[in-house]
Amino acid sequence: MRFVAYRDEDGAEALGRLDGDRVHRLHDVRRIDHEVTSESLRDASADGAGTPLDGLELLPVARPGKIFCVGLNYRSHIAETGRELPTYPVLFPKFASNLIGHGAAITLPPESEQVDYEAELAVVIGRGGRRIAREDAFDHVLGYTICNDVTMRDFQYKTHQWTQGKAWDDSTPLGPVLVTPDELDPGRLAISLRLNGEEMQSSTTDLLIFDIPELIAVTSQFTRLEPGDVILTGTPGGVGFRRDPQVFLADGDVVEVEIEGIGVLRNPVRAEA
Incomplete structure (x- = not known):
């Protein structure tokens, strides 16, 4: 459904x-x-x-109490950043106030000059739990949707913590639909992002370093996952900050994230009034 x-x-x-x-x-x-x-x-x-x-x-397809984002979860993205392969998921938060729906404008704040895109598969929790075993993880999934983990790079790299680059209000599209687990295999989906019609990212979710059961097990180890909570599973290579020349979102752009079996999340980009 x-x-x-x-x-x-x-x-x-x-x-x-x-x-x-x-x-x-x-x-x-x-x-x-x-x-x-x-x-x-x-x-x-x-x-x-x-x-x-x-x-x-x-509207954003979920109103989560907690949003957990996973950084550096595709080898192609790790390679373009020049980092070591992680042995444990890199996690950071977003907040419900950051989310917008399909068709709503991604807001460019006047303080940032390096607003970037990130195509991601999002997991929505449907049954709460703490210390969820990997083999039980899928029993806790309500469904799957699409996210664009928009990032203000000039703020992300001000410190070693990423929150100030990731958690801007009215910046992060989530949707357009929630697809229940009986309709797709989340481990074998094509994922891509287009900016003004040009493909910028392309991969498949079987290339995740830490898969969905692992992410649910790791996250629920230190906090109880509740229904409605969202886990963003990471982005593949091709982000604008790592391109030569760099590419950042501009007023008037249109960004589309497409995930096989779910659909297309499309958003215009507008400078904050």
């Missing part, structure tokens, strides 16, 4: 099941957050007539 978060005609948040090009609003679940479970999402009743997807204002 596929689900989208959106605003209804009254401006309220809503969650709907996507069938073809029509969205059937769920009656019992308003959004994917700490109260949702795989069972409640699957069993929720839905509006029969539905609404056309085209024209809806889509």
